[in-house]
Amino acid sequence: MNKVIGILGGMGPLATVDMFNKIVTLTEATRDQDHIHLIIDNYPGIPNRLDFLLGDGESPEKAMVESALKLQSMGADAIIMPCNTAHYFYDAIKKHLRIDFINMIEETAKEIKKESTRCKKIGLLATRGTYNTGVYDKTFASYDMEVIKPDEEGRQAIADLILAIKVGQDTFDLTSIYRVIAQLKKKNAEILVLGCTELPIAFEKFNINEKYIDPTRILACSAIRYAERKVRESSN
The missing domain is CATH 3.40.50.1860 (Rossmann fold)
Incomplete structure (x- = not known):
């Protein structure tokens, strides 16, 4: 059975698009069916990570956990998060999950x-x-x-x-x-x-x-390998 990758996105939206694009373009494929099943939660409503970490904003942890759990409930086998700053909350999110969470x-x-x-x-x-x-x-x-x-x-x-x-x-x-x-x-x-x-x-x-x-490119390649697909040789 093919593995499904969930993208905890929206931080920011263009970075999420970039991650999606990288996974698609870096996957060795000759037809649609060779690509990875991706579930993307582009959730720009997650409170600003930087503001919170600098002491001037709402914690984004609750929203990120909600997004991760949503991806899990939709059938993701593993989650990736294309936001470096958000990895400060990696452990807090991971403890709520039964599935893998690949750390960029x-x-x-x-x-x-x-x-x-x-x-x-x-x-x-x-x-x-x-x-x-x-x-x-x-x-x-x-x-x-x-x-x-x-x-x-x-x-x-x-x-x-x-x-x-x-x-x-x-x-x-x-x-x-x-x-x-x-x-x-x-x-x-x-x-x-x-x-x-x-x-x-x-x-x-x-x-x-x-x-x-x-x-982000490294994370895309890791997600491809996790999903038991090959990374394009010229892209390694």
Whole structure:
């Protein structure tokens, strides 16, 4: 019996679309029936994760649990969540589930170590919530990797880039972004990780010329393998 993947989405909607697109395009398929059965709950009403983590908003935990349980009741065998900041609530959501919940940050750490066993320092581009909660720090430390973060000015530049995607901005001055990347490299970051699901979209949309690791792509590949499908060879 084919396994069903549930996507706990809406954080934000475009990132959910990006995840759906990646799963479809990365699945080795020659006909419709070769693709994965996906159930998507695009739930933009989930309270803002960043506001809550910065002490100025409603907790999104209850809404995320409701979404996860809905996906479980609809027949999902496993859930994925295309939002880095939301992984702060991963354990709180998982304890309510009888099904698997694939952790995007864990999958990213495993993939980096598989591809580059000597990697010790990663440069993280992310939201303030992801920086402040240390969700990457804790997971990556268990794989003997240190997370390098931008200074306050750099974090604001990344926040502005993320917002540009959320509001549908068509242009963006990349000067500050290249400055952040240079800063991380100066701190000996060996690999750049796009730790916000809007950032891969931004890098593609604004043609940011820099090599990076895309956790959403890694999560898509993990979901494909979980569903016992093959990832396209050229996409590995």
